[in-house]
Amino acid sequence: MYCSKLLHVLVLLVFGSWMVVLTCQDTCTRYMHRNILGCTSLTQTTDMLPNLLQYPQMENRRHPAWAIFMEDDKEDICFKMEKAFCPPKLAEGNPCLEYIKYIILPWFGMFEVVQKKGNGGKKTFLSMEELTADYESGALHPADVKLALEKSLNEILQPVRDHFGRNGEAKDLVEAIGECYGAD
Secondary structure, three states, rough: OEEEEEEOOOOOOOOHHHHHHHHHHHHHHEEEEEEOOOOEEEEEOOOOOOOOOOOOOOOOOOOOOOOOOOOOOOOHHHHHHHHHHOOOOOOOHHHHHHHHHHHHHHHHOEEEOOOHHHHOOOEEOOHHHHHHHHHOOOOHHHHHHHHHHHHHHHHHHHHHHHHHHHHHHHHHHHHHHHHHHOOO
């Protein structure tokens, strides 16, 4: 969550930090003009996850595989993981490992990779250090890591998909945000 208000929670995805701050301030100002008491804006920004593509500086942000979004379905996640840059034996600058470090491990407390039987079978990692050591040694194949990352991301996003599938108001809000900020 990039932007949070004290009266309402507004979830904005894939905006630069500056756009989030401006949107939060604008939303608060609109509520203050309506005489809603206690409207204050609270903004917390964090580092953004890396682009999933190999050459992010050359890619357009509109490329469908550059990031994971909360409204991505299973097929979208599969497509994005197929396109994701995950160089063998290289942990530094590897976007898949960054997603594991900042999303999967904090969420689940572990990362489970199911490899082909000839590659070692199922392995569970409890820390990024363990995962990085195995990855850099070549004990983990990038395809296995990407498949496990895809499974974990889908598991995290399923409750979100369910919520937006059942809740028309929430779905309309996502569409309104997309219409407002999606076009240049």
